[in-house]
Amino acid sequence: MTDETEIWHLMPVAILAILWNLAGCADYVLTQYGVAPYLQILTQSNAEYFTSLPSALDGAWAIAVWGGLLGSVMLFLRLGAAPWVLGVAALAMLGSAGWLILFAVPPLVEVSGLFGVAMIAGAAGMATFFYLYARQMRVAGALG
Template sequence: MSEKTNAKPAVWFWIVSVLALLWNLMGVMAYLGQAYMTDEMKAEYPSDQLALIESTPAWATAAFAIAVWGGLLGCIALLARKKWAKPVLILSLLGILVQFAYSFFMTNAAEIYGQVQGVITPLLVIIIGIALVQFARIAEKRNWIS
């Protein structure tokens, strides 16, 4: 049985991986900003947005954490050319789906935040999450990660 050798990744692999890492770092910053919100920060929010944030159940917050930290770790694994990037990015995608299932179906977030922040941005996050899993599959198939 012959062992597959690692192929040299295309330049676009590195570009996409770095952009994905930066995207996920923004997600981590959003999570940390929400998780460690100070009273001064809370005072800047409209009351309906703050009430929505503060009423978020622990399981939805955990899904948010899994989504962003999994995405960050998965992108680091891509840059390190590790095969475990794919399952970690799948876990991140599951976190994204759970988080936004709560947001879309169990809250009035779209009404409170508006169409862009309440609908379009979450859909963009889901699409990028799916794309990153597909990207990891392509990288694995081309032996760019092992």
């Protein structure tokens, strides 16, 4: 792709994706390490819920946030594998959100209310958006 035909929105979206996924990584690390000032933002039941998730869900959450960050950096660098990495991250996020909303005991809505469900669904939506965007940029020839 030449400079004359460069897609103007690629860099702003890539930077937004990096910032979004950095926030997700920070949330993951602060929750996993049980950083008290961070967990005090949550209610006690929320803090206990998110610090006692099953290992498989913790793994999916890790893949979602760290894969999202890696894929976002790859998108910024215009690497052709970015859609693959972002796709895996989106699947992990969709799986995590689906499990928390539909199968967790107790379900997320009982612990965090509709706001918690909206937050996790929004995070899954953003992960899906970044994957679809990267895929479209690959098809358009903007990625290597």
